[in-house]
């Protein structure tokens with residue numbers, strides 16, 4: 001029932017959708033990426049029929065070609081509505097998700113494919129003790145690709161063991177979230193396309209602050225792995241993890257790969273005015289469950305002394321660590337990051353199921 005006040009608003013047209021407001025801040029058009037990266041589909045060939053398990057399995061050329069295809073989709077989404085026609089995706093999310101599930105499903109729909117979605121394990125045979133391996137065996141008969149999210153790291157290898165169609169890791173417990181890392185890197189390249197060039201100039205290199213515990217956050221672990229494929233992008237990466245030594249091994253491995261990453265020795269407040277990119281996440285895993293990390297030590301709001309032009313990234317969902325007053329500032333690139341993930345996933349899915357011939361000019 002619409003009350004008098006609501007009726008007055010309707011009459012006055014106050015409930016009209018506000019299209020003046022930008023969809024996202026920091027949504028730079030990806031045309032610069034299209035200019036800099038020359039299309040060459042050959043580097044996408046190895047993706048056909050591949051499982052996507054870890055950010056480690058990519059190289060520079062494959063990622064750049066995927067980002068080019070993502071930029072092509074983002075620039076002109078209406079142009080490509082049928083490449084996945086006749087293909088079926090199983091979207092199996094045994095752990096809650098807003099962005100990953102819906103962006104994968106949006107990506108598949110936008111390309112003309114069909115979807116079967118599982119959002120609750122209790123509606124499948126798993127509730128009666130069926131193994132993930134047996135579920136995977138059935139999926140072979142029903143679909144062309146599977147996207148899996150689960151609270152447990154081991155679920156991914158279990159399901160993969162029986163699959164003869166590609167599976168994409170959409171977050172497996174504390175382990176990895178490779179397509180999130182791809183979306184994060186795509187956002188950074190859109191923000192500063194000069195980072196894509198073979199020789200990155202010193203003035204373009206970024207000083208990054210990363211708030212999170214690599215060993216307890218799958219997004220941060222995958223992000224460092226994908227960054228280590230492009231180490232020349234960074235002046236330095238400072239980790240703010242309250243000295244959590246559980247991440248020492250990962251940090252050492254990343255340093256060995258050539259990434260200039262280290263635990264910050266100064267406080268976050270002292271470092272903030274020099275940071276070009278601030279990545280923050282607050283969901284840290286404990287076994288199969290999670291807790292909020294950071295407390296009062298790491299909270300961002302619009303009153304803080306950000307460097308001019310600095311951007312904030314967050315995989316979301318957010319908590320108190322990211323104040324909503326930042327949403328309407330130019331530092332907000334986290335909504336653009338979430339939006340871009342749709343196009344990155346469109347690009348990846350197209351390649352996994354042999355349909356890139358329908359969207360590329362040069363193969």
Ligand code: CP
Pocket residue numbers: 096097098099100101171177180315316317
């Ligand atoms: N970024 C991310 O993984 O968000 P969801 O948990 O909503 O999928």
